Amino acid sequence: MIKLYDYYRASSAYRVRLALNIKDIAYESIHVDLLKGEHHGAKYKAINPLGTVPYFIDGDVELNQSLAIAQYLDNAYPDTKLVYGDAATQAHIWQLALLVATDIHPFGTPQVWKKYLMGILDASQEEANAWISHWLTRGLSTYEAMVSRSNIKGDYSCGDAISLADICLLPQLYNAHRYKIDLTPYKNLCCIEQNMLQQNAVQKSTPEAHAEAPQELENIHGNML
Template sequence: MDTSYSSSSKLVLYSFWQSSCAWRVRFALNLKGLAYEYKAVDLYKGEQFSPEFESLNPLHFVPVLVDGDLILSDSFAILLYLEDKYPQRALLPVDIKQKAFNLQVASIVASSIQPLHLLGRLKSIEEKVGPAEQRLLLQIHMKKGFVALEKLLRECSGRYAIGDEICLSVDTTKGFYMQADVFLAPQISAAAARFNIDMSEFPTLSKVHEAYKVLPAFQASLPQQQPDAVV
């Protein structure tokens, strides 16, 4: 793992192919059309605990984004930073109500669902209750978050979480925006593929997830498309 960086303007993303937090940043970078250098951090081998990576993120989590002399190590902070510095193809609208709704959806994923399947937490739960009980507990608590998201999106979703089109314009007063989708897409994928959650119980979430699958930006962000993927 090479953790060297320079003060150049090239974006560098430290990522692990199976991390849903890193996935949401990859998806956002692709939607915005931003080129970046991918640097793999193998969480299974413990590379996140190396002194080199700890200098980037003392919490030992991915993703980490390096932009010149700036180092950011939280996906939510990274995405808000990208919105401010690179406003092309905005993920957040100017309208304060739509913006708040996008952030609410994103926060439910980031705060109430994704932390349940942090690698360290999964190992700790399995050691205490065993793999079968671990899977059951995880499914129960993840579904609580999905129930809330399903109710929130039922009335406002179109093809995507909010509306029917992606905003591909630098004019941030028009179109629909995908901050909510950037968080939802990896989480729904992980729930179905890694944790065997029956997404047919959540028809609205399943509908928008099908729409993501045809987007080139989403396809390029898939775990199996990353250079460190093990498939």
């Protein structure tokens, strides 16, 4: 069985849970407690030298990047494709996914805002939150504009099926709710979010549904069905 080293609220791990559940692939989730620093320990570093989640094992295949995992799953388990359609549609899916993965996500990781901004530059928590909100807002505004301009229409970012772009987008919308960002200007993104959260496979993937999520976790994406 596939093993996924995981943390309930890590955006990249959320992406991989979405990919696995949308494809209806069984897997074992192994919790790595980031708050306790387990990812920095020698035991976990022996498994994943990068010291991050997700870490994915399928037989002899071991991967530590969420988009590489998604591409592997599309090739190894092709029944439900995350990157689909003609060449133009596939390119559009990838550009939206990469917008999230390269222009939004990196700025909101704890190693940037907590370790560097707060730990080295001595920024306050309020300043770190403003940093995260700035980059989230900038990226989501761009995503909204790209979806609005695209000729590819449907219930999701790239048509009527959930794509790699959507599984990258949803965790960032979760983060936007956490940081109290007003999403009303992003009408397309709000529709995509609501459409995704009506799917059982998506609900199974949410931080709230994770077996290791604390009971007091704020309900953002859970219990939508």
